Amino acid sequence: MRVMLRAHLDTAAGNEAIKTGALVQAMRKFMERVRPEAAYFGLHEGVRSCWIVFDLQDSAQVPLLTWDLFDRFHAEVEITPVTTGEELAEILSEVRTLT
Secondary structure, X not given: OEEEEEEEOOHHHHHHXXXXXXXXXXXXXXXXXXXXXXXXXXXXXXXXXXEEEEEOOOHHHHHHHHHHHHHOOOOEEEEEEOOOHHHHHHHHHHHHHXX
8 A cells, every 4th residue: 555654853853863874874774665656855844854655565564664763763653545646536437436
């Protein structure tokens, strides 16, 4: 299932991780693990944030995938199922046949 992970990183933990290089290492490790379709980094609600779209094979992976975000960066994390525009058009066509 395609999902979008959104994480807001704690500022103090993020600052320390940038100084030590831990943030780059953790993001590289995460990207290697999930092989994202897309990844974006920026500010949201005044804090460092990321939005990463990837295929989640099994929901049992979530604790392992998010461990560093919670433990090292004290992040707030959301994972939401998402779809592309083309997929949505197909789904809506099918929904129309149900009504």
